[in-house]
């Protein structure tokens with residue numbers, strides 16, 4: 001057998017394990033840890049010291065995206081979520097990014113404003129804000145237990161620059177905390193998604209109505225964040241078909257194609273779409289044609305479907321949520337074809353160490 005034919009017969013390396021150049025960052029593989037709220041922040045919404053261990057344990061991801069981190073008190077919708085707006089929060093995040101970097105990992109912070117998905121109990125008694133005064137269904141978990149969500153207050157036109165400023169400042173703080181970049185949370189029914197989709201945005205000013213108007217705030221926020229980090233360190237997350245948090249849109253394909261094209265024009269480094277491939281209107285293949293940068297897909301992927309998404313050219317990177325939550329050494333387990341730990345749903349949002357830093361790695 002000639003060396004050439006031996007090479008031809010060698011099995012192709014798994015696409016998930018190919019390194020990837022994300023802007024200036026060299027990622028050691030294409031496995032991304034999806035952003036996941038773990039509701040373990042301590043007083044002052046400061047990241048729990050345990051978060052240093054939690055993220056360090058997962059530093060073998062090509063890229064970690066942090067749990068959603070509110071850019072302001074107004075941006076908080078759940079108890080014990082960390083913020084990125086106080087000196088104490090920045091100091092705690094700095095320890096986390098340093099621990100991840102020591103392991104050779106890369107980490108983005110997810111910038112979050114929940115908009116109407118909140119409660120006056122988390123807002124010093126004030127109403128949550130939103131594009132329009134439309135109440136979402138469901139309950140918020142407050143310090144006194146679950147409470148029904150209220151009708152939010154529609155933001156005044158004069159308040160919009162203040163929202164942009166919250167994100168800009170959040171990006172500046174994330175930079176000071178040592179993050180490699182930031183992901184803007186435009187998914188899952190939070191503030192920027194509320195502006196983007198017409199089920200939650202019924203404004204009649206320059207920030208509502210046409211698709212151009214509805215994506216105005218998301219694009220202004222993105223530009224402000226680019227001004228801080230540079231476009232090759234900024235990503236944006238969407239969930240075009242998600243109904244979570246009472247979301248709907250009359251034409252998701254058109255809305256999110258437009259947003260993807262405009263984000264592409266701004267030159268951000270990635271678009272991250274939560275859009276399970278099993279969904280009826282799976283948009284990733286279409287978004288691929290609309291957005292020129294890196295595409296990250298997420299939503300129910302396993303090793304085989306992740307490899308297939310990259311091999312087919314549908315995506316560049318694949319984000320894993322629950323599998324990474326329960327398996328700190330997920331890339332290693334994929335590589336070894338090893339059994340995965342079962343996730344414990346009861347400790348997703350509580351439990352301190354339990355269900356957080358105590359999932360075993362292989363051989364541990």
Ligand SMILES: Cc1cc2nc3c(=O)[nH]c(=O)nc-3n(C[C@H](O)[C@H](O)[C@H](O)COP(=O)(O)O)c2cc1C
Nearest residue numbers: 034035036037067068274299300301320321322348
């Ligand atoms: C415990 C938990 C917390 C989550 N928190 C966030 C979050 O803060 N920001 C976000 O964009 N998505 C969040 N998500 C959604 C995940 O990022 C991901 O989209 C979802 O788990 C689907 O991916 P998977 O099938 O690989 O788990 C969360 C999911 C879980 C399970």
